[in-house]
Amino acid sequence: MPRTNRNFVFAYTFLVILPLVGLAGILKSGRTLVAPVSIDGVWSLQENTAQLSSLACSKAFAALPGQAIAISQSGRSFVLNFPSDPDVTASGTLDGTTLRASVIPPHAPTSENSCGRELSLQATVGRNADSTWLAGTLSAVNCPTCSAVEFHAQRQAPAAARGGH
Amino acid sequence: MPNLFTLVLQITVILAVCRLMGSLFRKFHQPRVVGEMFAGILLGPSLLGWIAPQFSAYLFPPSSLGFLNALSQVGVVIFMFLVGLGIDPRELKQQSHAAVMVSHVSITAPFVLASLLALFLYPRLSDDSVSFTNFALFMGAAMSVTAFPVLARILVERDMMKSALGNVAIASAAVDDVTGWCILAYIVVLIRAAHQTTSIWVTLGGILLFALIMIYGVRFLLRGLERTFQKYGEISENRMAFLLLLALASALCTERLGIHLLFGSFLMGAIMPKEPKFVRYILDRFETVTITLLLPLFFAFTGLHTNVGLLKGPAMWFYCGLIILVAAAGKLGGSMAAARLSGMPWREAAGLGTLMNTRGLMGLVILDIGLDIKIISPALFSMMVVMALVTTFMAVPLLDLICPSGALGPSPQKAGVAEVSFQEIA
Numbered sequence: 001m002p003r004t005n006r007n008f009v010f011a012y013t014f015l016v017i018l019p020l021v022g023l024a025g026i027l028k029s030g031r032t033l034v035a036p037v038s039i040d041g042v043w044s045l046q047e048n049t050a051q052l053s054s055l056a057c058s059k060a061f062a063a064l065p066g067q068a069i070a071i072s073q074s075g076r077s078f079v080l081n082f083p084s085d086p087d088v089t090a091s092g093t094l095d096g097t098t099l100r101a102s103v104i105p106p107h108a109p110t111s112e113n114s115c116g117r118e119l120s121l122q123a124t125v126g127r128n129a130d131s132t133w134l135a136g137t138l139s140a141v142n143c144p145t146c147s148a149v150e151f152h153a154q155r156q157a158p159a160a161a162r163g164g165h
Numbered sequence: 166m167p168n169l170f171t172l173v174l175q176i177t178v179i180l181a182v183c184r185l186m187g188s189l190f191r192k193f194h195q196p197r198v199v200g201e202m203f204a205g206i207l208l209g210p211s212l213l214g215w216i217a218p219q220f221s222a223y224l225f226p227p228s229s230l231g232f233l234n235a236l237s238q239v240g241v242v243i244f245m246f247l248v249g250l251g252i253d254p255r256e257l258k259q260q261s262h263a264a265v266m267v268s269h270v271s272i273t274a275p276f277v278l279a280s281l282l283a284l285f286l287y288p289r290l291s292d293d294s295v296s297f298t299n300f301a302l303f304m305g306a307a308m309s310v311t312a313f314p315v316l317a318r319i320l321v322e323r324d325m326m327k328s329a330l331g332n333v334a335i336a337s338a339a340v341d342d343v344t345g346w347c348i349l350a351y352i353v354v355l356i357r358a359a360h361q362t363t364s365i366w367v368t369l370g371g372i373l374l375f376a377l378i379m380i381y382g383v384r385f386l387l388r389g390l391e392r393t394f395q396k397y398g399e400i401s402e403n404r405m406a407f408l409l410l411l412a413l414a415s416a417l418c419t420e421r422l423g424i425h426l427l428f429g430s431f432l433m434g435a436i437m438p439k440e441p442k443f444v445r446y447i448l449d450r451f452e453t454v455t456i457t458l459l460l461p462l463f464f465a466f467t468g469l470h471t472n473v474g475l476l477k478g479p480a481m482w483f484y485c486g487l488i489i490l491v492a493a494a495g496k497l498g499g500s501m502a503a504a505r506l507s508g509m510p511w512r513e514a515a516g517l518g519t520l521m522n523t524r525g526l527m528g529l530v531i532l533d534i535g536l537d538i539k540i541i542s543p544a545l546f547s548m549m550v551v552m553a554l555v556t557t558f559m560a561v562p563l564l565d566l567i568c569p570s571g572a573l574g575p576s577p578q579k580a581g582v583a584e585v586s587f588q589e590i591a
Contacts, residue, residue, distance in 0.1 A: 008262050011506045015270045015499075019277040023305075026280040030297035033287050038294035040539070074475060074544030075290040091477070 036094050037125050040073040042083065043134060043153040069153065080121075090121075097125045099134070102141065118142065123153070131155065171229045176236075176462065178224060182208060183461035194565075196315050198525055199557050201461055205468030206550070215474060225469060237466045238426070240459020241530055243451055245427045246412045248313060248527070249434020250444055252339045263507035264333045267500050268340035271521050274499025275492065276305035282491045286484060290545045302352050303540045307532055307549060308492045310345040311338040312525030315557060319520065323564065330513045330568075333504070334520045342527065346431060349531060350424045356538050357423045371422045376432070383411060384436045391438035394446060405450055425534060460526070467529050467550065470536060475544040485548040492552050493559075497522040516568040523560045528553035 045067050072079045073094070080101050081089045092101025101121045123136025132155040137148035183204040190200030207213060214221040225233075283301035291300050316338050325331040354372070358365040390408065394400050400408075412433045419429030437447070476482055501518030505511060532549050535541040541549065 008266065008507070011503075012266060012269070015266070015503055015506070016273050019273045023273070023277050023280055026277070026284065027298050027301055030280070030284055030287065030301055033284065033297050035288050035291045035293045035295065035297075038292040040292065040294070040542075072543050073292055074542035075288075075292065077475075077477070077544070079475070079543075 036073075036076050037097055037127075038073065038132075039071050039078060039094065039099060039125055039134075042068055042070045042156045044068050044156055045151055045153045047138070047149055047151045068156070092121070099123050099125065099136075123151075168229060171224075171226065172232055175224060175229065175233055175465075176458075179204075179208065179461050179465040180458065183464060194561050195558065196318055196525070196561070198312075198315055199554070201464050202467075202526070202529065202554055202557070204461070205464030205466070206471050206473070206554070207468065208465050209468035209471050211468070211471055211473040211547075214472075230466070230469065233462060234466050236459065237462035240455055241463050241533075242416050242426050242430045243412070243455045244460060244463075244526070245530070246430040246434040247448060247451060247455065248342070249431040250437050250447060251313060251317065252342065252435055253439045254435070255439065263504060263509060264336040264340075266503045266507045267333055267517060267521070268337035270503035271311070271337055271496060271500040272309045272341055272344050274502075275308040275495030278491045278495040278499075279304040279308040282487065285487075286545070290484065290542055290548075292542070295540055299352055299356060299540055302348060303535050306345050306348045306352065307528065307535065308495055308552075309341060309348075310524055310527045310531055311341045311496070311521050312523045312527045312557060313338045313342050314527075315523045315525040315560075316520050319523070319560060319564070323568075325568075330509075330517050330520075333509075334517055337500070337517075337521060341521070343435075345527075345531070346428060349534065350428050352540070353425050353534065353538060354423055356540065363423075368423050372419075372424065375418055375422060379415065379432055379436055383415075383433075386411075387437055391440060391443050394443050395440070400446070408447070427530065427534070463533075464529075467533055470533075470543070471547045471550045472543065473547055473551070475547050481544065481548075485551055488548050489552045489555050492524075492556055493522055496556070512567060516564060519560055519563045519567060523557045524553040525557040528557075 068083050070081050070083050072081075076094045077091065078094060078099065078101070079089060079091050080103070088103070088105060090101045090103040092099055099122070103119045103121060105119065118141040120139050120141050121136065122139075123134040126133050126135060134153040135151075137150055139148035140146045183201045186200035186204035186207070187197035188200070190203070191197055208225075210221070213224075280301040283297070283304045286304075287297050287300050316334060319325075320331045320334065350372075354365070354368055358368055387408075390400065390404060393404065412430050415429035415433040416426040417429065419432070420426045437444070476485055497518040499518075500521040501514045504514035504517045509517065529550065532541070532546055532553065535549075536543070536546045
């Protein structure tokens with residue numbers, strides 16, 4: 001074999017074939033990695049309305065637009081918005097199966113007794129074979145007298161064409 | 166029905182900003198496409214939506230974006246046909262050792278480095294609805310692509326098309342793009358097959374059959390078109406319409422087969438006859454509307470999805486910096502090392518690496534597919550768009566530094582059809 005060809009074969013093996021073998025190893029070892037739980041999608045929200053109306057800060061809660069929230073997830077952080085009012089957005093973080101976000105409804109009264117405008121959302125993700133849900137609480141941040149409002153949300157439709165397994 | 170006033174207003178603003186930014190970037194010796202890509206980001210939530218949210222909401226109400234997207238996708242379908250048209254399979258067959266080495270290493274190096282990076286990013290920027298394998302393969306495909314049209318334009322502008330470096334760069338970029346698109350097609354098929362009732366073997370069989378029909382049936386028809394052009398020096402409107410219909414039908418077939426519209430139009434372009442005058446004639450008929458009207462809409466739509474505001478905190482910017490570093494190390498470093506080992510002098514090897522590192526519009530098209538099939542998250546999409554912009558932007562200044570005018574001599578070899586292609590886009 002001429003020297004040039006031998007060098008080419010050596011370089012090709014070193015720079016192409018070996019890295020490809022390495023790639024196979026990387027893909028195999030990556031299968032054991034665990035990514036954050038998926039919360040991306042549109043969720044239909046059900047609040048405890050009886051509990052809501054009895055609260056001192058009920059107007060702040062009632063200012064939340066619509067009964068659906070859309071979550072756009074990027075790993076452990078997410079952006080939350082309301083399809084019925086695209087002006088309202090909030091960001092939050094995901095820690096295990098617990099998600100936390102703070103929401104400021106734009107149409108909420110600026111002050112209501114001792115109520116602030118900011119709402120805090122905390123929920124846990126649960127899922128079984130058929131559905132994924134959120135169960136958690138909404139609370140007014142600057143309202144020591146308010147108790148949290150419980151809510152339940154169901155993921156409306158599975159996110160289309162995910163990069164599935 | 167779309168609100169026509171809103172749609173026309175959007176198109177007007179997008180075209181004006183894209184032309185303005187394109188011209189501005191040309192003044193700094195940057196390819197026009199870099200300015201247009203940048204204009205898209207300016208019109209999105211990263212700038213306009215941040216400094217003037219009311220105006221942004223008025224100009225791009227969410228209900229109107231579907232129509233803008235549809236128009237921009239038609240533009241990308243035709244653009245991919247033109248990219249396929251610019252790739253000459255003869256260049257892939259007649260490669261030197263250097264071109265074979267550079268083209269293969271410029272795919273494997275970024276692929277392996279991107280997969281290593283995926284080990285770090287997957288638990289941080291993805292979620293458990295995406296498998297690691299698909300995530301890593303997509304990152305590899307997105308990082309290994311080269312902007313063939315931008316590269317061709319830079320070579321023409323610097324009179325390097327006929328140099329040995331130019332020939333290797335063009336051949337390697339063609340191999341990279343074809344390989345990158347094949348890998349992406351594989352990923353898309355796998356992902357879509359998981360949500361369909363049709364067996365993946367039926368899908369793969371359909372794709373194979375389609376490719377055979379295109380290569381051995383439609384290609385034969387297209388040779389007739391080329392003969393007509395050679396005889397009369399032009400092609401009638403009816404035949405041009407027939408050609409466009411074939412490209413669209415091919416796109417529809419691949420979409421129906423579960424790959425993506427863009428693969429069909431790319432394949433249609435790739436199987437077209439490659440006689441330079443014929444290619445130039447077809448490009449002249451399609452380029453103007455596609456490049457001046459439809460592609461800016463794609464840049465704007467990509468910009469509307471790119472939200473630099475999602476990169477909150479030092480950790481997210483660190484991930485973004487890491488992506489840029491890995492992309493450049495894989496593509497620029499890999500191509501340079503391969504070229505040097507193939508006997509190219511250091512200066513030329515570094516120049517080749519710089520050229521191969523441009524991702525431009527091709528990078529955006531792949532990222533757009535990734536976001537569409539939800540294999541990458543919005544924050545990762547934004548980081549990858551920044552990476553595509555930075556790596557394209559750095560090409561010209563780096564080349565000025567490495568290969569100043571006259572530093573490289575031309576070779577006697579004849580350049581391919583890319584020399585006559587893509588006069589405007591880059």
